[in-house]
Amino acid sequence: MADSKPSNPGIIYLLENEAFESPVIKIGKTGKTGTDLARRIQTLNIGVPLSFTCYRASLVDDAAEVEKVLHQVFHPAKRQWRGEFYEVEPWRVVLVLQHYEKKDMTSFAPVPSKEDLELIGAAVQEKDRRAKFTFAMLEIPEGSKLKLVGEQETECEVADDQTGVLYKGERYALSTLATKLKGAEYVLQGLRYWLYEDQTLLKRRDEILARQELLERN
Secondary structure (H helix, E strand, O other), rough: OOOOOEEOOOOHHHHEEOOOOOOEEEEEEOOHHHHHHHHHHHHHHOOOOOOOOEEEEEEEOOOHHHHHHHHHOOOOEEEOOOOOOOOOOHHHHHHHHHHOOEEEEEOOOOOOOOHHHHHHHHHHHHHHHHOOOOOOOOOOOOOOEEEOOOOOEEEEEEEEOEEEEEEEEEEEEEEHHHHHHOOOOOOOOOOEEOOOOOOOOHHHHHHHHHHHHHHHHH
């Protein structure tokens, strides 16, 4: 009988940082305990303008192998200027990571300080201000259903051709509703957390703007 491959359990983490303009995540690995995860993130937070926040952390049987798989799958989205950073929507990475996850370890990630949370919230609000989107601009008709990233059974409804949505009969801004439903400690950018036709609104907006720019050039 062939020897079984030795186990190398550890935690795969997906980290975000609102200092990046576009959705950029760090895909890395650390030891197998919650303490290992907390220490690793605390180390990464040294000397950065905004703290990293943990989108997902998963205990897996072989951390080195799973990290290698994720790096290979998302290699086309790798940011060349720095290692382990990928310009990809994190929920797409989670779809792959879930196949290997033995335990969700996200709750062991350190929560940013009150001051850091305020800075992160301000960065998100500035992104929302610059986005200047409307549902009309995104070509999404009133009454359309939007799904919450990572919880596709949770839906809201486009209220008008501007920016409002309805959830359980109440009107919300996208960011406010995403933050509420995710139970986040800081404000989430709504465009990144709502899906329409299996695509985040941020991705849809960027594609529409790129198409319009191409038409203007021609």
